Amino acid sequence: MRIISTSSETVSQEVLGTRAYMAANSAMQAELMLLFPHNGVAGNCNANNSYDLETALADDIPGLYDCEATTSCDNYYTDAINTVEYYRLTSTGACGSGAMDANSKVIVKSSRTIQVEARSL
Secondary structure (H helix, E strand, O other): OHHHHHHHHHHHHHHHHHHHHHHHHHHHHHHHHHHOOOOOOOOOOOOEEEEOOOOOOOOOOHHHOOEEEEEEEEEEEEEOOOOEEEEEEEEEEEEEEOOOOOOOOOOEEEEEEEEEEEEOO
């Protein structure tokens, strides 16, 4: 029984980790679209954004229930001669449920962070 229980917990953590990565990736794509919109005009490098992915769109995203993501953007260098901006974007996705209480035994949480560096054209 103990082996089955441990295996089940491992699979649950694996699934939550994958969901957290997808949440971070989705938020990163949204942030890149804000920074580099299709109209070619550079957007703003937002300091911090939060995405509640369960209700981010008019339709639910069932695969991302109990997930959220936060992003940050840093304009870390400007090449004034060539008018090129350099950005570092970070996105952290977190998925899971349960109260973050020291005595809680139902905490199942996972988070993943991705970072992208981009530059204007």
